[in-house]
Amino acid sequence: MDLIKKASQIIKESNYMVALTGAGISTESGIPDFRSPRGLYREMPEDALSRDVLLGDPERFYSEGYIMLKELDEVQPNKGHLAMAELQKMGYLNEIITQNIDSLHTKAGSDRVLEVHGESRGIHCSSCSYQGPFSVMRDQVDQGTVPPLCPDCNRPLRPNVVLFGDAMPPAFDQAFRAVEKADTMLVVGSSLRVMPVAYLPRQVNKLIIINNEPTPYDSIAEVAIHVGAGKVLSDIVQALKDA
Numbered sequence: 001m002d003l004i005k006k007a008s009q010i011i012k013e014s015n016y017m018v019a020l021t022g023a024g025i026s027t028e029s030g031i032p033d034f035r036s037p038r039g040l041y042r043e044m045p046e047d048a049l050s051r052d053v054l055l056g057d058p059e060r061f062y063s064e065g066y067i068m069l070k071e072l073d074e075v076q077p078n079k080g081h082l083a084m085a086e087l088q089k090m091g092y093l094n095e096i097i098t099q100n101i102d103s104l105h106t107k108a109g110s111d112r113v114l115e116v117h118g119e120s121r122g123i124h125c126s127s128c129s130y131q132g133p134f135s136v137m138r139d140q141v142d143q144g145t146v147p148p149l150c151p152d153c154n155r156p157l158r159p160n161v162v163l164f165g166d167a168m169p170p171a172f173d174q175a176f177r178a179v180e181k182a183d184t185m186l187v188v189g190s191s192l193r194v195m196p197v198a199y200l201p202r203q204v205n206k207l208i209i210i211n212n213e214p215t216p217y218d219s220i221a222e223v224a225i226h227v228g229a230g231k232v233l234s235d236i237v238q239a240l241k242d243a
């Protein structure tokens with residue numbers, strides 16, 4: 001049986017499926033991933049998006065890590081995100097757990113999305129309860145105000161992304177509970193090397209992995225497909241429609 005058919009069959013037979021997506025599902029939208037040979041880590045040091053740099057060296061945060069957040073504002077979903085939204089509408093996909101901060105699942109029309117590393121469309125104050133859109137931060141940084149300041153209390157603002165050194169947000173607990181209910185997990189575009197999220201695939205019975213390169217979990221997966229996510233996910237949706 002070919003791999004697309006096998007994956008579709010498992011999806012059809014699943015009772016509760018969750019997806020776990022990583023930076024690889026968004027490369028076809030033009031956002032580089034982190035760890036593949038052309039990934040962001042070649043250009044940007046890992047700690048540029050850290051809590052220590054945000055608090056201790058805001059000039060560096062807003063000239064390095066912040067640039068990536070700013071660029072995400074204009075990016076559009078690709079056929080992989082659209083296919084996953086369709087899998088949800090067809091009733092095959094219960095929850096999407098994403099490590100991505102780019103909001104592309106939401107822009108593609110998915111509604112049950114757990115953003116375990118936060119999201120780049122919003123900001124909040126580090127001191128008071130102020131919350132606002134990313135544009136409030138962008139406008140201040142564009143005018144040279146670094147760090148950007150809360151309109152209510154004048155203390156530093158921060159993005160809603162989970163930085164290295166931050167605690168995991170409530171979405172992570174929700175993701176854990178969703179995985180407890182699941183019998184099947186569809187992993188898309190993740191190297192499965194970032195903890196604690198990379199722990200989740202161990203909790204399900206059946207694993208389908210779609211990733212350009214091998215992952216540490218391939219040997220326990222029912223199916224591992226090493227081809228670009230957009231085409232594979234579209235083919236799976238088509239196979240489910242044809243069945």
Ligand code: NAD
Binds near residue numbers: 023025026039101102
């Ligand atoms: P990663 O960079 O560690 O792994 C991405 C994987 O996707 C790689 O193994 C790569 O081979 C594969 N890949 C690349 N393009 C693909 C495609 N078209 N189809 C299928 N596979 C493809 O990413 P990760 O596991 O998500 O961990 C990186 C962390 O960095 C995440 O926690 C995430 O929060 C953050 N990040 C987010 C974005 C984003 O929001 N789009 C981008 C870069 C990094």
